[in-house]
Amino acid sequence: MLSKAAVIYNPGEKYVIENIEVASPKANEVMVKIVGCGLCHTDELAQTGIIPITMPVVLGHEGAGVVVEIGPGVEGINVGDHVVLSYSSCGHCEMCLTGNANICVNNMRLNFGGAMSDGTSRLSLNGKDVSNFFGHSSFGNYAVANQRNVVVVDKDVDLTILGPLGCGIQTGAGTVLNGLRCKFGTSIVVFGAGAVGCAAIMAAKIANCQNIIAIDIVPEKLQLAKELGATHVINGKEVEDVVKEIQEITKGGAHYSVETTGVPALVNQSLYSLRTGGHCAVVGVSGDVTINVFGAIMLEGRTMQGFIQGNAIPQLFIPKLVEYFKAGLFPLDKLIKVYDLEQINEAYDDVHKGKALKAVVKM
Template identity: 45%
Template sequence: MTTAQDRPSGGQDSPVVLPVTAAVVRVTGGPFALEELSLDTRLRPDEILVRVVATGVCQTDVHVRDQHPPTPLPAVLGHEGAGVVMRAGAAVTTAAPGDHVVMSYQSCGRCRPCLSGFPTYCARSFPVNFGGSRPDGTNALRDGDGAEVHGHFFGQSSFATHSIATERNVVRVPDDLPLHLLAPLGCGFQTGAGAVLNSLRVPPGASLVVLGTGAVGLAAVMAARATGASPVIAVDIVPERLALAAELGATHTVNAKEEDIAARIAGITGGGADFVLEITGRPEMLTLAVNALAPLGTAAQIGGAPAGAHAEVNMNALLGGRTVRGIAQGDSIPRLFIPQLIALHRAGRFPFDRLIRAYGFEDINQAVADTCDGSVVKPVLRIGG
């Protein structure tokens, strides 16, 4: 169904083509190449056309570039977009042209987890986020030869000057804050902070260990400081990251290359931690996380592991009331949680701006390289004005 504002002047069935510049990955492990594409802007009733101003670069974009997990190629990735609404479909009620928005993950809205208030565990999470098309298999992007380029990655494909998202994954944000700072709230920052604030509900005085201090881990550290957790122990192999973690709220840091992690955690906590977040995706670190727990403690895996990875768990340790669980997107409902993070930021309690380095859109491959070598915590591409 199209509305009068969506209907092209050439007739209802002819596309309204918008020229866009997008970073396209055409082969496994290949570069992100800026190409001129066309975007069919006939919006479905629940869709929103966004002029992208900025987008974060996440490790997930790199993993998908390398086809772990696979998304059909050629594709436009990017899933931490922020921009300005250009047009909204007929059924959209929460965003209007001119609104500043952040785009987040996609969910179907109809399965049992979605209807139960847990859209991060949507039964269709993989196809609607990684499928490379709308749920019905259609796609809005074409290249100069008219060939399809897979889009709708995480319901947005924000490595582009324009994006078609949906009402479910668009969050209106205040227009007095720079969009290039707000963009990473849609994935990495909400994942780390949400693990502490939503999933585990870490109380004041509880001990927390964060294994891995990238964007997700440092967001968790900042959220832990905001809750009054103590001690907060950050573990990594990069001294600069550990120093930053200490500035942002970690009461203790552990260099995994130089110290016995388990012994240090036991010594700091007096025997075991109440909560351990495993963000590295390495099986041996999940084993360590479980072994580092105090009775009744919880170990949570956030980082995605390689396909088929298995971690050893001491089954008898679980008899001490210990819990092991996974967390996706910090159990966040973006429309509710992202405004909470912005409020914490305004109050000086979630200074995520300290993690960001801005890049020009044309420097996307440098931003990706800096992500991979750990020299930058959170690269953000400035795409539009």
């Protein structure tokens, strides 16, 4: 199948639109005609070489589309189904077998190894293999994915906006609902009001948290956070002591915090803003961070925990988010700005400039 796709040839370079070949699905795989794909920071980490991956590569891992072909052995997915594509997992390691596929032992190989689970590629350009990403590569007209990546969704909802549910939105919402399991009437503070942070805020509202505090330095993001459910917003540039402000709002500290930025200073704030026994969820990509373990964690009995993909089983969690969206409780569409695939480089520039919170390229 001939497919227009956005290709990266070398680390740090811009996307180039090419016509590539997409081979038919093999056993346990399906081919999806992509309608839209979200732009995620993880794609950028691969584009710039921070996540090492063999190039040339077609990135994109928040795809949504329509199933057009099915390989042998596929069950529960039919041609014509509307689907969202999510992360890859093996299905047979200890983590997968205990319901923790989001931390599959083979996560790195399957999502960042550049090949399908059998070690071969379904993508080629001028007769040479092109690496895939997250086991499907959704920055193109067509993608082949293992059935474990595929989530069947309601046909009544516009597929253009559903792709981000496969990673970023699932991560933010799932961290609150599946990971932290925030209790009624508790307080939560979210560091970073980007797409992941806003998803966490919407989820906290669904969980009936009493205080939902958003931290950012961009006024427009804080305003949107309020529209989505934040009860309080704090501009880190305008407040002298963010931790003290949080402690005053929550009368002693938040029960939960979600750190989405990866900024070392904010990682520390996400710990010190907690009350005794509080739980900090780390979902941002950080480098080395200096933490006083005794003062920040041990002395107050706090927990600091990393969460991948919001502890979500996509086939169970994503349809729930779609139902929340249809009920008006999870207004995903307010986050999204749509671009054509040919505008993918412009879309990333707009995200960096704050002109788009969650960009989606449509095919």
